[in-house]
Amino acid sequence: MASESAAPDPVRVLVVGADAAGMSAAHQMLRTARRTGRRLAVTVLEAGEDTSYSACGIPYVASGEVDSTDELVARTADEHRAAGLDLRFGARVTHIDLDRRLAEVAGAEAVAFDEVVVATGARPVMPPWTSVDGVPVDGVHAAKTLRDADTWARRLATGGPVVVVGGGYIGVEMAEAAVRRGLDVTLVTRSRVLSSFAPEISAVVVAGLRKAGVEVVEHATVEGVEASDGVVRALRLADRTLPADHVVVALGVTPATDLLAHTGLLSPSGALRPDERGQVVPGVWAAGDCCEVRSRDGFWTYAPLGTHANKAGRVVGENVAGGDLRFPGMVGSAITRFAPGPVHLEIARTGILDVQVTDPSVDPVVVVTEGTTASGFMPEAAPIMIRVSADRTTRRLLSVEIVGGPGAGKRIDTAAAVLWYGGTVDDLAWMDLSYAPPVATAWEVLQIAARRVAERIDRDAQR
Template identity: 75%
Template sequence: MSAAHQMLRTARRTGRTLEVTVLEAGQFTSYSACGIPYLVSGEVDELDDLVARTPEQHRAAGIDLRTGQRVTRLDLDARVAEVEGGDDVAFDQVVVATGACPRMPQWTRLPDGAPVGGVRPASTLEDARAWAQELAPGERVVVAGGGYIGVEMVEAAVRRGLQVTLVTRSRVLSTFAPEVGAEVARGMREVGVEVVEHAAVTDLEVEDGRVAAVRLRERSVPTDHVVVALGVVPATDLLAHTDLLSERGTLRPDETGRVAPGVWAAGDCCEVRTRDGAWTYAPLGTHANKAGRALGDQVAGGDLTFPGVLGTAITRFAVGEVHLEVARTGILDHQVAAPVDPVTVVTRGTTASGYMPEAAPITIRVSADRVSRRLLSVEVAGGPGAGKRVDAAAAVLWLRGSVDDLAWMDLAYAPPVATAWEVLQIAARRVAELIDQPG
């Protein structure tokens, strides 16, 4: 929808006439999937609070939005979108913004193909409504998956008064450094969550069509519900008959959003370029909105481009006395390749001056290249106010700055919100000092 609206804005500016038709498989548009855990937890009151624009608002803006229209195939030669159970729709230009689908293993379904009762992802507003209605205090829930959604749904379930077990195939928040993910796992255990790392759900025990337990390799865990948070796969089946998909099933648009003549794409169905030019799959709403806006501008004759990503992300786990914010930006350890020679330091401090009641622990991991001194990555874990510190590091990374730029830039200070030497800058300074050591 960001692409559709930008097309109309740019068309008005450039004097072009466009007919913009949007085919949407569901009934909702422009909603915050990232807000689903907070609706489930009760922090967000109503489902409608997550909706940024209703279908009626899109139509009032001049978009021919058709809900309940699932496109099953794009015939790029005939320039036709084939609609399940409906009339085909002709086009001159087509934008693929189909997003991604949650990974749903075979064990989530009964032998006849029907879904197992009590087992679902947290992907759509329909999922949000179901979880908000079904989860009851005192019940048991297993969250399968230790990524962002898994962590956030654990928080939601604990806040709702459920007994929670988290099962993850590797570590909690495995895309973070081990010391950062460990902070979150420790916080979960403090509030009574059973955290089972390096394990996977292999099957379910089902009674009368509803889950009764999950089976791990060595034991079973009784449960009333299972949240499936095992990541997503790009929803690109409508182009499976073409040669436009990468080996991982994604689309790879250029910086304008173009995939092929007359074919454009943005969002979670796509890979994006990092600032260093490498392809990566990073299905985040921030990227989708920006890429959609640039694409829409290009279709209507503008010149906006999508300049790439850093991998910046943030989440939190907050229950009772435990409040942990975690954030990261830059090149992950497993993405570092020669000729980069990373120097990494982990620094611990406080989010505010130690004598202030607001002061909370914070851990910061900074990595920079030994030769060029270029900043490579920053990861943060800490109490209230810790997470958004990553944005200062992201600004330095965006401008391809050095660890010295981060250490010496002018950041704000007041005792309730920072230390005189900002802890982020102390962390950067220590990396610089380690680089400077002889030998």
Template identity: 60%
Template structure:
């Protein structure tokens, strides 16, 4: 929808006139998937609050929006799309913005392909509504097992704690794999301090089921009783309708559009069904995040209507939060991991630095840990990760700006960042962290 609206905007400003038809197999448009855990927690009053633009608003803008219509195949040569109802639509330009549904593993599914009762993912508004019903029906102290410790897993763990449930998080690895181990350890410690049971290295192998309802989860080496199981193990691009099209795809089916969203002659794509270009190492990576989707969609829409806006990639920035009771952690990262840096041929130097978010004597001061990595030879900044209290997380934006410009660890250490006692230390902690790495090189 970002692409559609930008195309209309560009058309109004002298661009190519377009008649836009949007097919969506779902029932809602333009909602914030990222907000669903907060809706489930009760921070957000209703699912409607998460809807940025209703179907009516899209239609009033001149978009022929058809909800409940699923595109099942595409003929690129004939320039037609066929729907599940057997209708065939022809097009001049095709935009594939099919997103990436949550992965539901076989162990969660009945013979008919639907999940056992009490088991679900957190992806669509309908998912959110289903969880709110399940939460309401579950008694006090119900046992919730969250499978996966990525953003969604950690956010849902918070949600379930806020709802008063007993929470276990199972992760096949060492926790948040978007962080280096010395940083993900801090997140694990925060989860545990807040009362979550965290089981690392637990790859789920199956469920215990009573009737149609989940009663437990087991993995190689353990099991837990469970009233509810949240599956949060990732998403997969919905590009099945392009099977056999000959378009270049990543191993997981993601498309690789250029900076204008172009995949092939008259075929465009953006959003969660695509990989994005990471500027730091010029690599294709699958990062199904709303920020990339919104920017790439906008560039696509403008380009489709004859403009030249471009999405010049990303630097792998992300943020989340885990908060319950006395525990409050902002968790953020940007740039490469150590393994990615090594794979790209760098000789990385990395250190964790501990400090405070405000000057130590102020009541606002909270602990913050910052991991900084730079290249030993070029001194180029390669990555920054943060775990800390209020005000910690968005500090990665400053590092992201340095990565965007290809700057050095010295740039980060010496640039002019804002200081006053409620906000920072005189040497901003991000700069102390960069300076320590600079001195180590």
């Protein structure tokens, strides 16, 4: 019919990757298109067979707390398709030709697009020793995919010693999973446990790990694995060999951006740096773990976290569909927990650690404060340690790190809000935070911690 043929062809949007960032983008563009009237035909190509799953939930499948990987899936493929997305699994994009607007797909026909959203995520770092003669060693696995989650749930239920390689968030969480399974656990790390935190915080976490029965080996070098019949039996360090029926590789992730390696669009870290609207170059958008994230202060960091992926995906979706939304920048918030039983530690951080400050005009003042999560007379009172840094001249808050018992960790969000506004330690010390004996001290410990930095600055100024 004439009136229909006169309508413009829909914009062909190709989303590469069907996890948090990609699916946030895809659904948001459908929602926004209803408002803007833009006609979109959205195709989502996923190399694997999973979509919209919580990678952060994997340790809790491994531990048995979560019964099935199904529970980690926020929306099923059917739900995505019912929303109007052309979602295709097993479609690995090997190359994106930006000039011809064509995505090459392994073993399938190339897909043409007008706009492409790169949401390819990240791949776990797997050092050479995780394979022998190019074949991955059985029992040596990362904790990144739903298949990994199933593998670990199955393996950890069988018993035998576990070695976790890597002292970051996932390493600590997988150590908890193995302890919950009642296994002998060794955590091995090349530097410190939670090395993105200050040493004082790491030390508390190491003490907690040890109290829970985890052997902690810091500053270790992994030389290789010992296997028989392709199955791991031990992990060799420089100075000792650890028996291991299971080796969790938790050495972080690296952006999955091979398909754009030829473009010159990648940062030195191999990631993309989309602008605040989520665009890399005209027609090319990106979000999630294949990207660096811009801080509110304008610094780029590779911070592959679901929170950023969700927000950035939403920003891209809105803009692809003709809206105007800006990613407002991050401040560096993150949290984890090590709570396998009698030990319960929540560990959180936000901001730029004093040791990471590169601006010579910034003079960090640091104070570590110990207190309690609830009034000292309450049975709920648990120890909490808070490390605060602020700039001496501007008094601006730089960073807050927290380690402590139940309720300690999410206090970081209050500090994150102060950082969001570029606020000072005085703001944090004097703002109107809530108090009741079971959940706080009358002077909230986060405020005591901030006040001590303020007092240190004042005292130093009088000298």
